[in-house]
Amino acid sequence: MRAAPGSPAPDEPPRKARYTPAAIEEKWRDRWERDRLAATPDDSSDPNFYFVTMFPYPSGDLHVGHWYAMTPSDTAARFVRMRGHNVLFPMGFDAFGLNAENAAIRTGVHPSDNTERNMANMRRQFRLMGAMIDWRREVVTCHPDYYRWNQWLFLKLYEKGLAYRAKAPVNWCPKDQTALANEQVINGLCERCDTPVTKKDLVQWFFRITEYADELLTFEGIDWPERVRVMQTNWIGRSEGAEFSFGVDGAADRIPFFTTRPDTIFGATFMVLAPEHPLVDKITTSARRAEVDAYVAATRQATEIERTSAERSKTGVDTGAFAVNTFTGERIPIWIADYVLATYGTGAIMAVPAHDDRDFAFARTYGLAIREVISADGTEHTDLALAYTGPGVMVRSGRFSGMTSEEGKRAVAEDAKERGIGGPSVTYRLRDWLISRQRYWGTPIPIVHCSSCGIVPVPEDQLPVELPYDVEFTPDGGSPLARKRSFIETTCPSCSGPAEREADTMDTFVDSSWYIYRYPDPRIDTAFMNEAVAKKWLPVTRYTGGIEHAILHLLYARFVCKALADLGHLWFREPFTHLRNQGTIVFKGSKMSKSRGNVQAPDEYVARYGADTLRLFMGFMGPWTAGADWDASGIEGVHRFLHRVWDIATAPPSGGVRDAELDGYVHRTIAKVTLDLEKYHFNTAISALMELSRELLHASGPSRGDGVRTLLLLLAPLAPYITEELWERRGGTTSIHRERWPEADLATAARREITLVVQVDGKVRDRLTAPAGLDDAAAEAAARKSERARAALAGRPVTHTIVVRDRLVNLVTK
RNA sequence: GCCGGAGUACCCCAACGGUAGAGGGAGCUGAUUCAAGACCAGCGUAGUGAGGGUUCGAAUCCCUCCUCCGGCACCA
Numbered sequence: 001m002r003a004a005p006g007s008p009a010p011d012e013p014p015r016k017a018r019y020t021p022a023a024i025e026e027k028w029r030d031r032w033e034r035d036r037l038a039a040t041p042d043d044s045s046d047p048n049f050y051f052v053t054m055f056p057y058p059s060g061d062l063h064v065g066h067w068y069a070m071t072p073s074d075t076a077a078r079f080v081r082m083r084g085h086n087v088l089f090p091m092g093f094d095a096f097g098l099n100a101e102n103a104a105i106r107t108g109v110h111p112s113d114n115t116e117r118n119m120a121n122m123r124r125q126f127r128l129m130g131a132m133i134d135w136r137r138e139v140v141t142c143h144p145d146y147y148r149w150n151q152w153l154f155l156k157l158y159e160k161g162l163a164y165r166a167k168a169p170v171n172w173c174p175k176d177q178t179a180l181a182n183e184q185v186i187n188g189l190c191e192r193c194d195t196p197v198t199k200k201d202l203v204q205w206f207f208r209i210t211e212y213a214d215e216l217l218t219f220e221g222i223d224w225p226e227r228v229r230v231m232q233t234n235w236i237g238r239s240e241g242a243e244f245s246f247g248v249d250g251a252a253d254r255i256p257f258f259t260t261r262p263d264t265i266f267g268a269t270f271m272v273l274a275p276e277h278p279l280v281d282k283i284t285t286s287a288r289r290a291e292v293d294a295y296v297a298a299t300r301q302a303t304e305i306e307r308t309s310a311e312r313s314k315t316g317v318d319t320g321a322f323a324v325n326t327f328t329g330e331r332i333p334i335w336i337a338d339y340v341l342a343t344y345g346t347g348a349i350m351a352v353p354a355h356d357d358r359d360f361a362f363a364r365t366y367g368l369a370i371r372e373v374i375s376a377d378g379t380e381h382t383d384l385a386l387a388y389t390g391p392g393v394m395v396r397s398g399r400f401s402g403m404t405s406e407e408g409k410r411a412v413a414e415d416a417k418e419r420g421i422g423g424p425s426v427t428y429r430l431r432d433w434l435i436s437r438q439r440y441w442g443t444p445i446p447i448v449h450c451s452s453c454g455i456v457p458v459p460e461d462q463l464p465v466e467l468p469y470d471v472e473f474t475p476d477g478g479s480p481l482a483r484k485r486s487f488i489e490t491t492c493p494s495c496s497g498p499a500e501r502e503a504d505t506m507d508t509f510v511d512s513s514w515y516i517y518r519y520p521d522p523r524i525d526t527a528f529m530n531e532a533v534a535k536k537w538l539p540v541t542r543y544t545g546g547i548e549h550a551i552l553h554l555l556y557a558r559f560v561c562k563a564l565a566d567l568g569h570l571w572f573r574e575p576f577t578h579l580r581n582q583g584t585i586v587f588k589g590s591k592m593s594k595s596r597g598n599v600q601a602p603d604e605y606v607a608r609y610g611a612d613t614l615r616l617f618m619g620f621m622g623p624w625t626a627g628a629d630w631d632a633s634g635i636e637g638v639h640r641f642l643h644r645v646w647d648i649a650t651a652p653p654s655g656g657v658r659d660a661e662l663d664g665y666v667h668r669t670i671a672k673v674t675l676d677l678e679k680y681h682f683n684t685a686i687s688a689l690m691e692l693s694r695e696l697l698h699a700s701g702p703s704r705g706d707g708v709r710t711l712l713l714l715l716a717p718l719a720p721y722i723t724e725e726l727w728e729r730r731g732g733t734t735s736i737h738r739e740r741w742p743e744a745d746l747a748t749a750a751r752r753e754i755t756l757v758v759q760v761d762g763k764v765r766d767r768l769t770a771p772a773g774l775d776d777a778a779a780e781a782a783a784r785k786s787e788r789a790r791a792a793l794a795g796r797p798v799t800h801t802i803v804v805r806d807r808l809v810n811l812v813t814k
Numbered sequence: 815g816c817c818g819g820a821g822u823a824c825c826c827c828a829a830c831g832g833u834a835g836a837g838g839g840a841g842c843u844g845a846u847u848c849a850a851g852a853c854c855a856g857c858g859u860a861g862u863g864a865g866g867g868u869u870c871g872a873a874u875c876c877c878u879c880c881u882c883c884g885g886c887a888c889c890a
Contacts, residue, residue, distance in 0.1 A: 343889090356890070802871075812871090
């Protein structure tokens with residue numbers, strides 16, 4: 001007769017209890033909740049430590065990518081806690097966003113209802129993870145008690161001149177029907193939906209992040225990955241040079257332009273304006289107008305990808321107007337071309353075809369003059385085959401001729417300054433943060449438009465401007481708020497006359513730019529932050545999150561922190577003292593996302609192996625910062641490990657004497673795991689614990705008992721359920737998660753016996769077992785006695801030896 | 815094109831300039847079993863992308879190149 005799977009045959013003796021994750025995990029979820037294990041006090045005898053991991057968008061499911069982000073962060077936070085800190089590890093939801101609104105258009109379910117339902121499910125999933133989250137401090141950005149302070153932030157920035165309204169050619173996503181910030185355009189595609197982005201002239205709200213460009217480059221006093229600092233530095237794109245202006249021939253207008261090569265100004269044989277440049281219309285001659293207008297119109301229709309492709313051949317149109325090169329006195333033609341960007345510098349350039357690849361190509365195409373003014377060898381050349389962009393000596397440059405290009409850069413800029421036509425200048429690639437969104441599911445911008453008073457901010461005491469629930473979602477994609485008359489129609493706070501509300505909402509990155517200030521007391525309704533409580537926590541001691549936010553969220557959050565500091569609301573200028581980014585989890589080579597339909601659900605793994613196994617596997621896949629391709633085939637390995645831990649820890653204790661070897665092994669493991677967890681090296685920490693478990697498997701006696709205890713403590717932050725259960729079964733009366741982290745004792749950890757490697761001329765020839773701590777002479781003597789080493793020496797004299805204490809002896813003959 | 819990061823066994827990955835192997839997966843052998851699985855014990859395979867250099871000694875540092883990943887890219 002065959003026993004049913006999983007149940008012992010009736011005639012077998014009763015077996016020892018097996019590891020059954022589902023049962024013990026549910027038991028501890030309840031117990032921890034009942035005991036409020038995750039509730040962090042604001043004051044404790046342990047020093048406070050504010051550990052935050054980026055909060056998720058409530059898509060409805062915590063997929064494998066979320067587990068990869070969250071559970072190792074939870075492990076790191078638990079580790080810090082066991083090491084004697086009072087750790088606040090909060091969670092919330094970045095709950096506004098276009099996904100919910102698009103779903104509403106598709107399915108008719110209101111974004112608010114949909115979001116609430118999704119959050120409820122995700123809270124349940126967080127509970128499965130076993131993350132030690134203080135839910136009393138939850139922040140939900142779509143609730144009026146949160147976004148009210150979004151509006152407050154907007155008003156403060158507005159008062160300070162850091163929020164402003166301007167008409168500009170903005171990035172427009174035709175699918176999402178809204179403007180986008182530059183940071184949200186990835187390779188010309190909408191960050192959300194991969195639709196090619198076009199340009200549109202719109203009046204929009206901006207935050208003046210460029211005001212902080214230089215400070216954002218400093219990263220002072222913060223420990224951030226090099227990679228993120230480099231990405232932000234590239235994004236800000238500081239460029240030193242000079243700004244000059246040339247006058248328009250026969251008109252009063254001057255055209256300012258930026259250049260990094262003032263030394264080439266004598267070679268400026270024409271100018272190029274961006275098609276959107278404000279002077280284009282004014283200076284274009286009537287003979288050229290039709291062609292210019294057509295070109296401008298064509299440019300506007302082109303997508304960002306079409307426009308910025310570097311491979312594309314250069315196109316442009318002559319405006320018929322001329323500028324005067326102040327340095328040469330020449331009249332030079334003014335062209336427009338789409339390779340000049342309206343949003344960089346001044347939207348105009350002096351074209352120096354001899355020394356710029358792009359200008360060279362353009363001049364060749366349209367037969368414009370090319371004049372060499374920088375020479376590599378100091379002699380003058382004609383008929384350049386290519387632009388020369390390197391350094392050299394200035395030629396054909398009036399009194400500057402003979403200077404090196406480096407000298408010339410300064411001299412020309414200084415000369416221009418004296419003559420009042422320009423001077424040294426700095427330009428950034430970073431542009432102001434466009435925060436208006438022509439959508440519903442976001443924070444209403446607290447502004448009223450009054451026909452007599454103009455733009456009027458909503459007074460603080462009238463906040464929040466609540467998002468109306470009852471709006472119409474239509475497939476045309478237009479903003480539901482703009483059509484909601486009862487929302488739009490209002491009275492002017494200033495003159496009480498009829499007025500209209502701003503219909504745009506804020507970019508959701510505004511919401512997430514300051515949520516860390518809200519966590520310490522998310523319920524305070526008199527300020528954006530409970531300063532007294534926040535002072536105990538802020539700034540964030542450690543922050544973790546995906547590398548994909550390197551320039552989006554992380555740059556915005558730094559800006560808002562600095563702005564709030566300047567407004568007198570914060571006492572620090574960097575929000576995140578210490579940052580680490582996990583890499584991206586991909587599935588079969590592409591990033592996991594709901595829209596791609598390749599989301600891997602953790603649920604079946606949790607059901608089959610338990611949350612502990614999945615948590616462990618997240619850390620075991622490889623270096624956390626590297627990310628990984630999702631492949632669950634290795635999950636069995638960590639699951640077997642937990643079974644082994646279970647078997648070891650439930651085995652009855654045995655008598656005997658202490659085992660110094662095993663004690664040493666245990667203490668070396670403590671040292672190793674401690675170091676690894678400090679560095680977020682979960683994979684090698686788990687590996688060390690697997691080794692330890694194998695050592696303990698066949699051990700006995702008191703050393704074994706202590707070893708098992710240590711194993712459980714070291715494993716507790718990684719696998720909170722099984723360790724808690726085993727702790728209790730072994731007699732623990734309080735939670736293992738309130739225990740202190742073990743300390744490695746160096747004397748116990750020290751090896752008594754080592755393997756001494758004997759090399760001859762750097763090649764390994766023998767391995768000797770020797771007592772630890774031999775001095776150099778004794779080690780050398782032992783090495784010289786080695787038969788194998790002598791054979792390798794073959795009688796050659798040893799000229800000198802290298803001894804590495806307790807490791808190797810190298811006998812060198814040459 | 816520019817700037818980062820990475821190339822180690824069949825796969826995922828370890829290795830303060832000092833024994834190339836910690837761990838896991840897959841595979842194989844044995845023990846156990848009526849048998850299978852689980853479990854236990856054990857096994858192997860690379861000389862570290864290529865080529866130079868520095869060094870007593872290089873996966874590790876330097877140079878050149880190749881491949882992959884990420885960022886920036888007509889940014890004046």
